[in-house]
Amino acid sequence: MTEKKHKNSLSLVHSIKEELKKDKLAMISTIFLVAVFLIVYIYSMFLKQSNYVDVNIMDQYLAPLTTGHLLGTDNGGRDIIMMLMISARNSFNIAFAVTLITLVVGNILGVITGYFGGRFDLIFMRFTDFVMILPSMMIIIVFVTIIPRFNSWSLIGIISIFSWIGTTRLIRARTMTEVNRDYVQASKTSGTSDFKIMFREIWPNLSTLVIAEATLVFAGNIGLETGLSFLGFGLPAGTPSLGTMINEATNPETMTDKPWTWVPATVVILIVVLAIIFIGNALRRVADQRQATR
Amino acid sequence: MSEILNLKDLKVYYPIRSGFFNRVTDNVLAVDGVDLTIHEGETVGLVGESGSGKSTIGKTIVGLEQMTSGQLIYKGQDVSKKKIRNQLKYNKDVQMIFQDAFSSLNPRKTIYDIIAEPIRNFEKIDANTENKRIHELLDIVGLPKQALEQYPFQFSGGQQQRIGIARAVATNPKLIVADEPVSALDLSVQAQVLNFMKLIQKDLGIAFLFISHDLGVVRHMTDNIAVMHNGRIVEKGTRRDIFDEPQHIYTKRLLSAIPSIDVTRRAENRKNRLKVEQDFEDKKANFYDKDGHALPLKKLSESHWAALPKGGENVESNY
Numbered sequence: 001m002t003e004k005k006h007k008n009s010l011s012l013v014h015s016i017k018e019e020l021k022k023d024k025l026a027m028i029s030t031i032f033l034v035a036v037f038l039i040v041y042i043y044s045m046f047l048k049q050s051n052y053v054d055v056n057i058m059d060q061y062l063a064p065l066t067t068g069h070l071l072g073t074d075n076g077g078r079d080i081i082m083m084l085m086i087s088a089r090n091s092f093n094i095a096f097a098v099t100l101i102t103l104v105v106g107n108i109l110g111v112i113t114g115y116f117g118g119r120f121d122l123i124f125m126r127f128t129d130f131v132m133i134l135p136s137m138m139i140i141i142v143f144v145t146i147i148p149r150f151n152s153w154s155l156i157g158i159i160s161i162f163s164w165i166g167t168t169r170l171i172r173a174r175t176m177t178e179v180n181r182d183y184v185q186a187s188k189t190s191g192t193s194d195f196k197i198m199f200r201e202i203w204p205n206l207s208t209l210v211i212a213e214a215t216l217v218f219a220g221n222i223g224l225e226t227g228l229s230f231l232g233f234g235l236p237a238g239t240p241s242l243g244t245m246i247n248e249a250t251n252p253e254t255m256t257d258k259p260w261t262w263v264p265a266t267v268v269i270l271i272v273v274l275a276i277i278f279i280g281n282a283l284r285r286v287a288d289q290r291q292a293t294r
Numbered sequence: 295m296s297e298i299l300n301l302k303d304l305k306v307y308y309p310i311r312s313g314f315f316n317r318v319t320d321n322v323l324a325v326d327g328v329d330l331t332i333h334e335g336e337t338v339g340l341v342g343e344s345g346s347g348k349s350t351i352g353k354t355i356v357g358l359e360q361m362t363s364g365q366l367i368y369k370g371q372d373v374s375k376k377k378i379r380n381q382l383k384y385n386k387d388v389q390m391i392f393q394d395a396f397s398s399l400n401p402r403k404t405i406y407d408i409i410a411e412p413i414r415n416f417e418k419i420d421a422n423t424e425n426k427r428i429h430e431l432l433d434i435v436g437l438p439k440q441a442l443e444q445y446p447f448q449f450s451g452g453q454q455q456r457i458g459i460a461r462a463v464a465t466n467p468k469l470i471v472a473d474e475p476v477s478a479l480d481l482s483v484q485a486q487v488l489n490f491m492k493l494i495q496k497d498l499g500i501a502f503l504f505i506s507h508d509l510g511v512v513r514h515m516t517d518n519i520a521v522m523h524n525g526r527i528v529e530k531g532t533r534r535d536i537f538d539e540p541q542h543i544y545t546k547r548l549l550s551a552i553p554s555i556d557v558t559r560r561a562e563n564r565k566n567r568l569k570v571e572q573d574f575e576d577k578k579a580n581f582y583d584k585d586g587h588a589l590p591l592k593k594l595s596e597s598h599w600a601a602l603p604k605g606g607e608n609v610e611s612n613y
Contacts, residue, residue: 183400188357201400
């Protein structure tokens, strides 16, 4: 059993490796991203909350390379590098959680509606059309302001309400092409239940696509969370985010005279999201190849 | 030979929807009133051109298509409803071999899991017995032991089809619907798979419904043959009835289309084909009603039925 599983994952891992070898940009992005995640998560493990909440007015807005602050300090006198680490961790956490919820919900609903099709699919898709045309950003902001005990979990929930639709539609479309393949028909005549056919027969064939989709959804969610935090409707006070760091730039004086407070955060977002998209595109190509060669 | 499956006035219509409210405005008559009987251990051939509804009949028999009306009688019980089929474990006894062997095998499953699927669903046996049974099946289809741990793409087309056959015979079925099982294979492999199917039929006493457009293959494989055209059976009978004494113009046309490699008589064969084709065009109006449907079947002998017009036999007998 273990040997079988090993072989099965090997073929997928193998084709991803081959693609990364061909695509140098994606290869570099992968190495870079792994390094960033390791540094961010390990560094922030050693931080106490007081480190990034307490204000030290004496050290406010120190320029880079002064008294041990490599990138200077922000308006609370906190080291920019430390703030970058903790903010990146918070932003990544939110993006991870939203991506996870999105994928789970999107996969389950997508496979079910694509498999059964017919009238259920028709009604369900009209419902997703409806949710899609809602101005999601505005509704998220309204929810954030009216929810009484707002914390990062409620933010995850609110963003997830709107994010599952894209994944659902993608998985549904691919499920619909899989359903017509003979192996699904063969499973039906072999007496396999619908539930098993959906998640044990069809779904494993979508796994490459799911991985590719996951990376792209993750990049999108980082953007969404930092955007909300920038506007002041993201993570609650006391939980720094890359968005709140960039928010410093809304003050004209900081924007022009103290760029070290907000430039590092923008650079981190830019590079991380770009790297994820490069990887995602490479994975998407792997998914397409695997679909084409079958 | 007792009958195991009986189709009575089987109709499968596909609705055509159009208009603003997407109402059903018309139907495609994929299968339009077909009667067919399959006896234990025999091979019934179902031939016809593409779109004649022969695959639809096969899929309806195994329960992959919904019938619009009619009856499907299995061992004296009406199994038209899915509920009854599930109760009887109907699919344990009626299995299917697919045209595209590769697509019929899940690319993410090992051969072991593929063959085990129907066994796990229909027979409550422990892992040891299951393992033994699968090794037996692998022996029957003549594949090496290490195949069990491999994936479908690692096999050739003929091997893939044999894996499909192993899965179909896994639960000791009484009837296997073979939907053009060899049309995707090249000729040498076709013979191999066909002979192999004949062999397991002899050993296990399985009845086949053999769906094909290849008359040479059908002649090799079947005992009784039904010829379909536009959703209706135009002629049915024993192999000898159909091949030696075809009565319906469509059957004659099909038979004349069998390619012959007799080079010396090429011109003669060609003339013959053209004559049959001309015949078909001329007599079309007699043999089909004004909507293009075949006429009702008429009994010609104990085994032979054909959809002939009134008095049509006389017109045709001198041919």
